[in-house]
């Protein structure tokens with residue numbers, strides 16, 4: 001009917017059920033097509049006369065799939081009641097705010113409740129994340145000159161190698177959960193998707209920095225991989241984001257600020273600054289989401305504490321931060337092999353550890369842990385930093 005059905009639907013929309021619409025058409029066979037269309041749409045077809053090809057009597061079924069369709073919340077999360085606490089799983093991939101035709105396939109989301117995933121800051125953090133995306137090729141001045149020093153370069157490569165394996169964990173842990181989250185919580189999916197893209201860029205820039213002067217990557221230790229694997233093995237979203245984002249990425253913020261301050265070359269300093277900006281958002285979402293969940297489920301606090309203790313026990317036989325990484329950090333912070341510089345570098349790494357512990361304690365307090373609990377849990381956090 002070459003689109004004539006659009007015109008018919010529009011005209012019928014304004015008629016009451018039982019109302020008659022006279023149809024004129026010039027195309028041959030139009031009446032035949034119209035008869036078929038009316039049958040399909042539940043309208044009555046009445047033979048025409050010399051003025052009209054046919055009459056269409058509006059049927060009651062013509063609202064069809066729209067009748068009884070339920071609105072899946074509202075698209076704008078800022079509107080009251082926009083985001084449901086418990087959206088039905090069978091809304092599936094439907095846009096939030098869509099009219100949902102009843103029926104359809106069953107979806108299953110293990111993260112289906114708002115308080116399992118939501119954070120009040122998620123819509124804002126997503127907007128910030130998109131606005132703050134940087135291009136590794138142009139955001140970093142890779143050609144900025146600095147003096148080549150083979151041992152310093154090896155230390156940088158060791159730290160980069162260590163950072164990359166942490167980034168791989170930070171990429172795959174949220175990726176595990178993203179398909180378990182109900183798409184109704186659109187901003188959370190979007191934010192995690194961009195977070196994963198952030199980690200992909202971090203892997204890129206650290207790899208590039210490690211090898212840009214032709215050197216090899218450093219050592220990846222068993223204890224590092226053991227520590228990170230416990231994050232990937234954690235099946236509970238709240239616990240995984242607590243261990244990864246609040247404690248791990250939170251601790252990494254201090255490490256990145258340290259590198260921004262103390263790395264011996266401008267390229268590494270610039271990379272550390274850009275990566276830290278992204279990580280601050282990852283931490284903010286982890287904290288925001290757990291704060292939200294804790295308002296309805298205060299017992300979660302006990303489970304979070306247990307998760308830290310459990311991980312500590314699981315890793316108690318491991319070596320913690322590798323001496324290769326530790327020594328590399330000291331050398332970077334020293335900036336030279338002079339004995340007094342090395343002593344200063346060592347002192348800076350001790351200060352870094354203190355700052356990490358204090359940062360974790362402050363974040364734990366934001367989640368409602370008492371000072372004493374926060375200090376205790378902070379001390380139990382993996383010595384591998386993430």
Ligand SMILES: [Fe+2]
Pocket residue numbers: 167170198199202275279
């Ligand atoms: Fe990262």
Ligand SMILES: [Fe+2]
Pocket residue numbers: 170199249278279282
């Ligand atoms: Fe991250």
